[in-house]
Amino acid sequence: xxxxxxxxxxxxxxxxxxxxxxxxxxxxxxxxxxxxxxxxxxxxxxxxxxxxxxxxxxxxxxxxxxxxxxxxxxxxxxxxxxxxxxxxxxxxxxxxxxxxxxxxxxxxxxxxxxxxxxxxxxxxxxxxxxxxxxxxxxxxxxxxxxxxxxxxxxxxxxxxxxxxxxxxxxxxxxxxxxxxxxxxxxxxxxxxxxxxxxxxxxxxxxxxxxxxxxxxxxxxxxxxxxxxxxxxxxxxxxxxxxxxxxxxxxxxxxxxxxxxxxxxxxxxxxxxxxxxxxxxxxxxxxxxxxxxxxxxxxxxxxxxxxxxxxxxxxxxxxxxxxxxxxxxxxxxxxxxxxxxxxxxxxxxxxxxxxxxxxxxxxxxxxxxxxxxxxxxxxxxxxxxxxxxxxxxxxxxxxxxxxxxxxxxxxxxxxxxxxxxxxxxxxxxxxxxxxxxxxxxxxxxxxxxxxxxxxxxxxxxxxxxxxxxxxxxxxxxxxxxxxxxxxxxxxxxxxxxxxxxxxxxxxxxxxxxxxxxxxxxxxxxxxxxxxxxxxxxxxxxxxxxxxxxxxxxxxxxxxxxxxxxxxxxxxxxxxxx
Numbered sequence: 372x373x374x375x376x377x378x379x380x381x382x383x384x385x386x387x388x389x390x391x392x393x394x395x396x397x398x399x400x401x402x403x404x405x406x407x408x409x410x411x412x413x414x415x416x417x418x419x420x421x422x423x424x425x426x427x428x429x430x431x432x433x434x435x436x437x438x439x440x441x442x443x444x445x446x447x448x449x450x451x452x453x454x455x456x457x458x459x460x461x462x463x464x465x466x467x468x469x470x471x472x473x474x475x476x477x478x479x480x481x482x483x484x485x486x487x488x489x490x491x492x493x494x495x496x497x498x499x500x501x502x503x504x505x506x507x508x509x510x511x512x513x514x515x516x517x518x519x520x521x522x523x524x525x526x527x528x529x530x531x532x533x534x535x536x537x538x539x540x541x542x543x544x545x546x547x548x549x550x551x552x553x554x555x556x557x558x559x560x561x562x563x564x565x566x567x568x569x570x571x572x573x574x575x576x577x578x579x580x581x582x583x584x585x586x587x588x589x590x591x592x593x594x595x596x597x598x599x600x601x602x603x604x605x606x607x608x609x610x611x612x613x614x615x616x617x618x619x620x621x622x623x624x625x626x627x628x629x630x631x632x633x634x635x636x637x638x639x640x641x642x643x644x645x646x647x648x649x650x651x652x653x654x655x656x657x658x659x660x661x662x663x664x665x666x667x668x669x670x671x672x673x674x675x676x677x678x679x680x681x682x683x684x685x686x687x688x689x690x691x692x693x694x695x696x697x698x699x700x701x702x703x704x705x706x707x708x709x710x711x712x713x714x715x716x717x718x719x720x721x722x723x724x725x726x727x728x729x730x731x732x733x734x735x736x737x738x739x740x741x742x743x744x745x746x747x748x749x750x751x752x753x754x755x756x757x758x759x760x761x762x763x764x765x766x767x768x769x770x771x772x773x774x775x776x777x778x779x780x781x782x783x784x785x786x787x788x789x790x791x792x793x794x795x796x797x798x799x800x801x802x803x804x805x806x807x808x809x810x811x812x813x814x815x816x817x818x819x820x821x822x823x824x825x826x827x828x829x830x831x832x833x834x835x836x837x838x839x840x841x842x843x844x845x846x847x848x849x850x851x852x853x854x855x856x857x858x859x860x861x862x863x864x865x866x867x868x869x870x871x872x873x874x875x876x877x878x879x880x881x882x883x884x885x886x887x888x889x890x891x892x893x894x895x896x897x898x899x900x901x902x903x904x905x906x907x908x909x910x911x912x913x914x915x916x917x918x919x920x921x922x923x924x925x926x927x928x929x930x931x932x933x934x935x936x937x938x939x940x941x942x943x944x945x946x947x
Contacts, residue, residue: 383452387461390448392800394441394464398471399807401434404495407513409803410740412504420504421516423495426488426527431481438471459934459941460804466613466938467808473613477606483535483598485543485588486892488528492521492581493550497722500558502744511566514558518573522580529587534598538891544588549723551581600891604860607894614895615812615902616938621856628852628901632875635849639842640666642835643673650676667874674843674877677836678767682774684753687766691732691750692718694778698825702784705828708928711791716782721749731769731885732777734786739806742794748782764881772840779825785818792932802935809936811896816903816939817932819848820911823904824924846876847886848904851897854890906939907931914946 399406400414403422412420445465450458474480480487495517499510535543554574562570602610611621647656647669657668682690695718703710715737735747753762769777779785793809796802822841831837850872857863865887872883890897910931915922927946934945 383449384454384457387448387453387457388800390444391457391460391464391804395800395804395807397437398467399803401430404491404498405807407504408494408498408502408738409807410504410738410744411803418513420499420510420513423517423520423524424491426481426524426531428531431475435472435475438468438475442468442472455941455944456801459937459945460801462616462938462941463804463808463810466616466810469613470610473606473609478602478610481531482533484539485528485532485535485592486539486546488524488532488584489543489546489550492524493546493553493722496550496553496558500561501747502738502741504738504741504744507561508563508566511558511562511570515566515570515573518554518570518577521577525580525584529584529591532592532595534595535592536598536600536891537593537596538600538888540588540592540596542888542892544585546723546726547581547585547588549726551578551585552723554578554581601862602859602894607856607859610895611898615899616810617812617902617906617940619902621860621898624852624898624902625856627905628849628898631901632846632849632853635842635845636666636670636875639670639839639846642839642842643670646673646676646835646839670839671877673839675767677772677840678770680771681766681769682771683766684762687752687769687774688718688720688750690771690774691748691778694775695748695782697775698779698783698830701825701828701830702788706925707824707828708784708788708925708932710783711788715744716746716748716787718748718750718782721751726751731882732781734781734790736786736790736806737794739794739803740799742791746787746790748778748787750777761881764879768879768882770840772834772837773844775831775837776822776841776844779822779830780818784821784825786814788821789814789817789932792929793935796933796935805935805937810938811899811936812903812906813936813939813942814903815899816905816907819900819904820907821928824928843877847872847878848900850876850878851886851890852901854886855894855897858890859894903939910939910943910946913943917947 396414399409399411400417400419402424403417403419404424406412406414406419412418445461445468448461450461453461496514499513499517502510504510505513555578559567559570559574608621644656647654650673654672657665660668695716699710702708721732732751733749735749737744737746753765757765781787790806793806794802796805822844826833826838826841853871854863854868858868868887868890869880869883872878872886873880878886911927914927914931930946931942934942937945
């Protein structure tokens with residue numbers, strides 16, 4: 372199936388659109404698992420929903436050659452002859468080509484990161500189970516077809532993986548247990564009666580292969596732990612450049628984030644002092660302490676008091692659902708933007724196989740080519756085997772106020788609204804390009820900017836507790852940026868990272884530990900929140916200045932969201 376990418380803006384745009392169309396179709400066909408999630412089900416006579424990604428050395432080599440050759444072809448494109456929309460697409464494709472080659476040639480995730488395989492399998496099976504792109508029996512047939520191919524993929528994984536850092540292997544084991552439960556329990560329970568025998572025939576060998584792979588991870592890969600999860604300065608700088616696409620280097624961003632962290636702490640003290648007097652009328656304001664110690668003492672005492680209001684493990688998901696409806700009403704009443712018609716959003720527990728990366732929650736959008744299907748706001752439940760101390764730490768970190776902020780960020784007016792807009796972009800191939808390979812700072816920056824907008828417009832009656840919690844969230848964003856640069860290229864130690872989060876940004880121990888794990892599982896992703904947030908505010912400021920008295924907030928938000936996840940430098944041009 373080929374998706375036309377027609378623009379009608381003149382010959383250069385038409386020529387480029389054909390090139391972009393090829394890139395989208397070809398690279399998506401490299402990953403049938405991703406294709407299903409985006410709504411591309413058939414391509415060149417292949418039923419992609421029945422396939423798994425080919426991770427053999429020959430297939431990886433073929434992808435390498437394709438990206439190398441495509442990079443050469445892109446050099447013939449003259450950006451100054453293209454329309455602003457086409458230039459934005461060109462930037463996205465150039466970045467993705469460089470990132471793909473960096474991973475295949477230098478980082479080599481397929482040789483060192485077992486979570487690549489584990490999460491691919493989880494998504495391959497979970498997506499057809501939960502996305503109703505066809506009747507359930509058809510989707511179960513697709514799952515069975517993928518289960519039959521799963522032993523081969525795991526053989527490829529066991530052959531490919533030559534070394535892995537301990538943290539990646541440990542997380543892969545936990546997520547692989549989630550896959551075993553997904554196959555053995557969750558999917559099995561959903562299989563119609565007349566397909567159970569066929570499912571059991573496929574599930575048996577697949578479960579055997581998953582358990583063998585679990586043994587491989589535990590016995591073999593766990594001792595081949597010499598690979599360093601740190602990228603180092605050169606590789607990290609390259610990845611940072613192509614992921615963020617702002618022209619800023621990691622060191623400059625690190626300086627800005629470190630400076631802003633101190634500014635936010637000072638503002639938090641200003642907000643906390645009146646609350647401190649209210650909560651603790653007989654308490655000392657700690658004016659005798661040095662500035663940093665006073666900030667820690669006063670702010671911590673106020674945050675600790677605020678954190679006492681929180682969900683229970685049983686009410687956690689229901690509270691998130693109630694927060695979602697509250698946010699929806701406020702956006703509509705204040706007309707901050709045009710909410711998408713209909714509601715295909717579900718609040719569900721984070722799939723087990725994704726909890727290594729999503730320790731708190733996340734968002735999974737509707738497929739770009741099938742936007743009518745479901746979107747999911749994931750909320751990660753508290754594990755039943757946690758100690759009371761771990762449970763208390765998690766609930767205090769995600770207090771009454773923090774859970775609201777999480778919902779604003781992930782759902783409304785954050786990622787859910789953003790992706791619903793993006794899923795209306797025309798033509799479909801441009802929509803698919805920007806959904807698959809869109810700019811991460813645009814994506815994460817919108818969610819941060821949108822949350823700030825809600826508070827600035829008076830959400831929750833201008834609650835000082837909510838604002839203070841949001842400033843704590845900003846510290847978390849800043850810590851994300853600082854951690855990523857210092858861990859990946861400056862050899863920051865675990866203890867230094869935990870000290871930053873717990874002593875400088877008021878994170879609970881469980882939250883800090885989970886974030887450190889995430890920082891070791893990803894790279895150049897955590898800074899996207901800070902960089903994107905700044906970028907969104909800058910674009911809005913330029914837009915507001917240009918419009919003067921005619922500026923309307925909803926008009927800006929709608930126009931910016933209609934573009935999809937373009938680099939923020941390109942967004943400015945597209946809106947002017």
